[in-house]
Amino acid sequence: MTRIIFMGFGNVGFHLCSALHKIDHVSVNQIYSRNSITxxxxxxxxxxxxxxxxxxxxxxxxxxxxxxxxAHFSETLPFKNKLVVHTSGSVAMNALSEKNRRGVFYPLQTFSKNRNVSFKEIPFCLETENASDLAILKSLASTLSETVVEINSEERAKLHLAAVFVNNFVNHIYSISHDYLLDNNISFDLLKPLIAETAAKIQSLPPSEVQTGPAKRNDKNTIEKHLHLLEDGPYSQLYKELTKAIVEKYKTETEDDTRKEL
Amino acid sequence: MTRIIFMGFGNVGFHLCSALHKIDHVSVNQIYSRNSITxxxxxxxxxxxxxxxxxxxxxxxxxxxxxxxxAHFSETLPFKNKLVVHTSGSVAMNALSEKNRRGVFYPLQTFSKNRNVSFKEIPFCLETENASDLAILKSLASTLSETVVEINSEERAKLHLAAVFVNNFVNHIYSISHDYLLDNNISFDLLKPLIAETAAKIQSLPPSEVQTGPAKRNDKNTIEKHLHLLEDGPYSQLYKELTKAIVEKYKTETEDDTRKEL
Structure with missing residues (x-):
């Protein structure tokens, strides 16, 4: 039986605790939280x-x-030589106080309060100071998930940065479209199948192989129309930046290869 | 029996033709293509x-x-008073030659050569000059899809612009993460569950409700770390733009509401 104590109980804490609590050979013995929790x-x-x-x-x-x-919280813990891990993508393992055995237990996913997640598909990125502690974390993670990898702090920081692009930035782009359509009385629901398919495509094909659109074709006429629609509003600068980046990336491709596309 | 002729046979033509060809009361009678096709x-x-x-x-x-x-192609057609439609999101209906009855039959989805799509979920955006032609297109579209809407050229241009954001721009952001991780010998596969969940979340919740990350929290420490990782490389400008936009959008929210998140 692996005895676990959670310290902190936000979205990650809640979902991870719920998942670990269900496992037979794991016992969540206690939850510490500065704030009162229900x-x-x-x-x-x-x-x-x-x-x-x-x-x-x-x-x-x-x-x-x-x-x-x-970092500060780990210093205040009233014990030592215990296995203490954090769940963060961007914080180095050695930010934890060295009075305990340090590790990282990072589930690479976005967690929301009212949304269930399936841990089976969530990659767990692990790091420990000691090999024996790695075995403990591996045993926990592999009970929850099919993807368990050992990744050091430097790699994890890069992975987290890439995650910020595909989650935070992508979601903000969804927001922009949502708000733009709302302002124009057009239903955002019409875009949902496209959003789903865009994300589904890259599960099996590299993103550069499925890139389409006016910027990829360097279709100046359509780009001009879009900039006219955006005028000098809040999204025109971002449209220009992204369009420029896409034009640059694909400009060496032969124009013969252009296909009619979105 | 509705007799259809396709003119042009790229990705949209191929997928739409294949779908319509399967329908009992539709007959695809001919395909015109300037290039030889197999x-x-x-x-x-x-x-x-x-x-x-x-x-x-x-x-x-x-x-x-x-x-x-x-526009030019529609002028060269050797017949008149026929129902001629295009499938484009960004081209106005009246770009078609007025010698024929004009219409638009726009499936709002991204199509790739080697990828099957389910038309049932694809919104069809229709527009015609004549009400009787609208009935013909509605009958075709509703055989293929559960979502058929009438949308004029002005609204469709805006919808297409929003589609460029959630497809073209989002896919480019996937590409950036893919290339960045490749450069650092980290598997892009680790991000795939996050990409899927990010797209899945907004199917039921507005994007602004599920926004997370350092920019939303205005977590200057993490943002600095990311900019340091990106140095002055090709992605730092975009990181700054998107981060600034997210900080601006959410800055009025109380900081108490911050939750531990990606």
Whole structure:
């Protein structure tokens, strides 16, 4: 039985705790949270505490708090030589206090309060100071997920940056389209199949192979029409930047290869 | 029986023709293409021609050629008073020659050569000069899809612009992440579940409700780390633009509401 204590209970903490709580050979023994929390019915049996001094003994301590609070919080822990891991993509392992055995247990996914996720498909990126601790994290992660990789802090920072592009930036682009259509009384629902297909395509094909559109074709006429529609509004600069980048990337391709496309 | 002739046979033409060819009350009578084309086995029975003079009589002529060629091509057609439609998101209906009855039959999706698409989920955006022609297009579209809407040229131009954001621009952002990870010997596969979930989330929730990340939190420390990783490379300007836009959009939200997130 691996005894786990969660410290912090935001979106990552909640989803990870719920998933680990269901596993037979894992026992979530306690949740520490500075703020008062209400546990969902399936987690009600887990004791909670607001006090660092009340944190119990465990095999793995999982810190799931905001990135910029991790380093200081790990210093305040009232124990040492324990396996203490954080769940962050962007924080280095050695940001954790060296008084404990350090590790990282990073589920590469976006978590929202009211949305279930299937952990089976979520890549777990692991890092530890000691090989024996890696085995502990691997055992936990591989019970949850089919994809478990060992990745050091430097690689993880790069992976997290790439994740910011495909999640945060992409979602903001969805937002722009949403708001633009709303302003023009056109239903955003019409774009949903396109959004789904755009994401589905790159599951099997490299993104550069499925790029289409006026910028790829360097179709100046359509680009001009779009800039006219955007006038000097909030999205025209971004349209120009992205169009320029796409034109640059594909400009060496023969124009014969152009196909009628979106 | 609705008799159809395709003019142009790129990705849109191929997929649309294949879908319509399967319908009982539709007959694809001919394909006109300037270039020589090889028909897939299931379409082999359809006669093809390179010559405008050989185009036969039909109920609907579907022009599926590059946007900038549509206007001129429609002028060269050797017949009049027929229902002639194009399939473009960005070209106005009245770009078609007025010697025929004009219309638009726009499937809002991205099509690739080697990828099957399910037409059932694809929104068809229709426009015609005459109400009776609209009925013909509606009958065709609703046999293929569950979503058929009437949209005028002005609205369609805006919808197409929004589609460029969520498809072309989003796919380019996938490309950036792909190339960045490749340069750093990190597998792009690790991002695929995140990409899928990011697109899945907005099928049920507005994008602004699921926005996360350092820019939304205005987490200057993480943003600085990312800019340091990107140095002055090809992606730093875009990172700055998008980050600035997200910071601006969410800056009025209370900081208390910040949750630990990607």
């Amino acid at each position: 546990l969902a019915s399936e987690l009600k049996s887990i004791p909670t505490t607001h006090k660092l001094s009340e944190i119990e003994d465990a095999d793995v301590y999982i810190i799931a708090i905001p990135d910029d609070a991790i | 028909l897939a086995s299931e379409l082999k029975s359809i006669p093809t021609t390179h010559k405008l003079s050989e185009i036969e009589d039909a109920d609907v002529y579907i022009i599926a050629i590059p946007d900038d060629a549509i």
